[in-house]
Amino acid sequence: MAIPVHSQKPKILIPEKVSPDGLALLQGQFEVDEKKGLSADELKSIIGDYEALIVRSETKVTADLLNAARKLKVVARAGVGVDNVDVESATKHGIIVVNSPSGNINAAAEHTIALMMSVARNIGDASSSIKNGKWERSRLVGVEAKGKTLGIIGLGKVGLTVARIANGFGMRLIAYDPYANKNLAAAASVTLKGSLAEILKDADFLTLHTPLIASTKGMIGATELATMKPTARILNVARGGMIDETALVEALDAGTIAGAGIDVFTSEPPQSDSSASRLIAHPKVVATPHLGASTKEAQENVSIDVCEQVVSILSGELPRSAVNAPIILPEEFRTLQPFVTLLEKMGSLYTQHYSTHLTASGAASKSFRTTFDITYEGALANLNTTKPLFAALVKGLLTPITSTDGLNINIVNAELLAKERGILINEQRSRENVEDKPYSSFVTLRARASRSPSHARSDLSRSNSPSAARSLRPQEDEDQVIQGFVSGNKPFISRLDRFKGEFVPRGTLLIARNYDSCGKIGFVGSLLGKAGVNIKFMNVAPLHEDIDEGVADVEGSEALMILGVDRPVGEDVVKKLISEEGVLEASVVTL
Numbered sequence: 001m002a003i004p005v006h007s008q009k010p011k012i013l014i015p016e017k018v019s020p021d022g023l024a025l026l027q028g029q030f031e032v033d034e035k036k037g038l039s040a041d042e043l044k045s046i047i048g049d050y051e052a053l054i055v056r057s058e059t060k061v062t063a064d065l066l067n068a069a070r071k072l073k074v075v076a077r078a079g080v081g082v083d084n085v086d087v088e089s090a091t092k093h094g095i096i097v098v099n100s101p102s103g104n105i106n107a108a109a110e111h112t113i114a115l116m117m118s119v120a121r122n123i124g125d126a127s128s129s130i131k132n133g134k135w136e137r138s139r140l141v142g143v144e145a146k147g148k149t150l151g152i153i154g155l156g157k158v159g160l161t162v163a164r165i166a167n168g169f170g171m172r173l174i175a176y177d178p179y180a181n182k183n184l185a186a187a188a189s190v191t192l193k194g195s196l197a198e199i200l201k202d203a204d205f206l207t208l209h210t211p212l213i214a215s216t217k218g219m220i221g222a223t224e225l226a227t228m229k230p231t232a233r234i235l236n237v238a239r240g241g242m243i244d245e246t247a248l249v250e251a252l253d254a255g256t257i258a259g260a261g262i263d264v265f266t267s268e269p270p271q272s273d274s275s276a277s278r279l280i281a282h283p284k285v286v287a288t289p290h291l292g293a294s295t296k297e298a299q300e301n302v303s304i305d306v307c308e309q310v311v312s313i314l315s316g317e318l319p320r321s322a323v324n325a326p327i328i329l330p331e332e333f334r335t336l337q338p339f340v341t342l343l344e345k346m347g348s349l350y351t352q353h354y355s356t357h358l359t360a361s362g363a364a365s366k367s368f369r370t371t372f373d374i375t376y377e378g379a380l381a382n383l384n385t386t387k388p389l390f391a392a393l394v395k396g397l398l399t400p401i402t403s404t405d406g407l408n409i410n411i412v413n414a415e416l417l418a419k420e421r422g423i424l425i426n427e428q429r430s431r432e433n434v435e436d437k438p439y440s441s442f443v444t445l446r447a448r449a450s451r452s453p454s455h456a457r458s459d460l461s462r463s464n465s466p467s468a469a470r471s472l473r474p475q476e477d478e479d480q481v482i483q484g485f486v487s488g489n490k491p492f493i494s495r496l497d498r499f500k501g502e503f504v505p506r507g508t509l510l511i512a513r514n515y516d517s518c519g520k521i522g523f524v525g526s527l528l529g530k531a532g533v534n535i536k537f538m539n540v541a542p543l544h545e546d547i548d549e550g551v552a553d554v555e556g557s558e559a560l561m562i563l564g565v566d567r568p569v570g571e572d573v574v575k576k577l578i579s580e581e582g583v584l585e586a587s588v589v590t591l
């Protein structure tokens with residue numbers, strides 16, 4: 001009987017033609033399935049097996065498809081436009097959408113210029129005429145670009161590149177883009193106009209370079225076309241749907257617009273008998289099948305760009321161009337990565353420690369809280385964004401108590417998921433000098449006591465009272481505190497509640513609070529030995545220096561014992577441990 005072999009490698013689905021240059025980066029570490037020509041139903045039936053989906057503009061990544069994607073972590077668009085991806089639905093699922101915002105700009109700009117010159121010089125018409133054995137020199141007289149006005153709608157990456165090339169042709173450049181960068185426009189010799197109408201009336205060539213969004217959908221209709229010069233020519237290498245195709249065919253027929261160069265259509269491929277297909281067939285139109293980005297160079301660029309990001313995401317790192325998350329600078333990312341690990345460990349330690357500890361009375365105590373202050377001190381306080389740290393904390397807090405099947409907690413959805421669970425996290429930065437410390441940055445997680453913040457007192461000040469000394473686990477009206485730092489790229493916990501002591505938050509840890517008296521270490525060691533649990537390291541954390549004063553007077557000082565063990569410790573063993581005189585409570589956490 002054949003034994004089925006199950007691949008352990010994460011699977012990546014590529015249902016469109018994507019350049020092999022980027023795909024080469026995926027070989028080896030991932031199972032890459034290139035499956036072209038899938039119907040929407042076929043795609044839906046297999047998407048559940050995949051961690052990553054790489055598409056161009058043809059695949060419709062709908063909410064329905066994303067609902068069926070159980071393991072999907074990333075949708076990568078090998079190109080710029082994500083209008084074929086339901087980004088909102090992806091965000092809800094915690095799926096990161098990445099694209100390649102600059103890999104095909106030049107290709108799209110050059111294609112625009114190619115269409116402009118083809119329309120100006122009747123290249124399409126002339127080419128088919130001569131191929132049909134004709135020699136029509138007088139019918140095919142064109143116009144020059146030099147000295148003409150080019151009206152640009154949308155002066156972003158492609159629009160500006162078109163402007164720079166057209167400037168070299170000696171064209172007069174005007175643009176409408178309410179959000180354009182004025183300095184970049186001036187540097188490209190573009191005059192920005194305050195309204196679309198000003199562009200329409202002056203343009204000899206009109207070119208569109210905006211995204212297809214509510215404000216641009218149908219922005220050039222019959223009314224707008226009627227305000228243009230009858231000699232004007234229109235170019236669209238951006239998106240179908242911004243020009244009313246029926247109105248344009250009518251204007252070309254009526255001779256109120258001289259010609260058009262069109263690469264993109266309302267529906268792609270256009271249906272026969274549609275306005276788009278009438279536009280394509282029109283003798284005054286040069287049409288291409290969405291070829292703006294189809295150059296060898298652009299396809300290499302976008303493929304490498306998104307495949308690198310897929311590798312990052314599937315390796316637990318951050319992408320460079322996430323559409324539904326803030327962009328992180330690579331150098332910032334390098335600083336953040338060890339802290340991302342620290343924050344996740346702190347969150348997980350918090351949830352496990354406060355959800356599972358057993359007290360001396362034998363009762364399981366659950367003191368998990370939902371309102372937190374997280375303070376970043378030192379160099380971390382200067383970060384542009386702490387979103388990845390926030391997400392890591394939420395992930396750490398929630399993962400031990402959530403079924404993570406099908407739910408990725410990441411920078412995209414962390415805030416939403418925390419809110420859904422009623423968790424409030426207030427981020428603070430403190431630029432206090434940490435130069436005298438062995439670390440450059442320091443993080444404090446403080447779970448607020450169930451009292452109103454305005455009455456909140458520091459747990460440190462409160463602990464100086466004799467009554468506080470009786471129970472050194474924070475009481476209901478006291479904050480719970482975990483502090484940590486990174487040294488040599490390794491995360492350390494440096495404080496847990498009132499106890500200071502450095503330990504590495506990794507593996508299974510037994511955390512026991514006890515009176516600081518002789519014999520405790522020997523007792524714990526022999527108990528664990530009998531249970532077959534090996535101790536890998538041990539750390540005794542005394543009371544935090546700020547608070548031990550006065551405590552010893554009452555019941556003898558306390559300490560926290562942190563033992564790294566080689567396997568989970570059973571509840572029966574923990575119960576025996578806390579039955580020992582002087583062991584007050586214990587918890588087992590796996591980090």
Ligand SMILES: NC(=O)c1ccc[n+]([C@@H]2O[C@H](COP(=O)([O-])OP(=O)(O)OC[C@H]3O[C@@H](n4cnc5c(N)ncnc54)[C@H](O)[C@@H]3O)[C@@H](O)[C@H]2O)c1
Nearest residue numbers: 081108154155156157158177179210211215237238292293
């Ligand atoms: N045909 C292709 O193969 C191809 C290739 C690349 C890009 N594109 C498309 O080209 C378009 C431009 O891409 P880009 O990379 O330059 O985008 P971009 O985001 O850099 O630029 C878009 C510009 O449009 C402006 N804008 C937004 N709303 C506007 C409005 N209502 N009126 C006027 N201006 C408005 C923005 O301010 C921005 O400057 C996109 O639609 C993209 O999908 C097509």
Ligand SMILES: O=C(O)[C@H](O)COP(=O)(O)O
Nearest residue numbers: 056057078079080081293
């Ligand atoms: O948005 C884009 O990047 C372009 O429209 C290119 O689309 P394509 O990858 O399907 O050629």
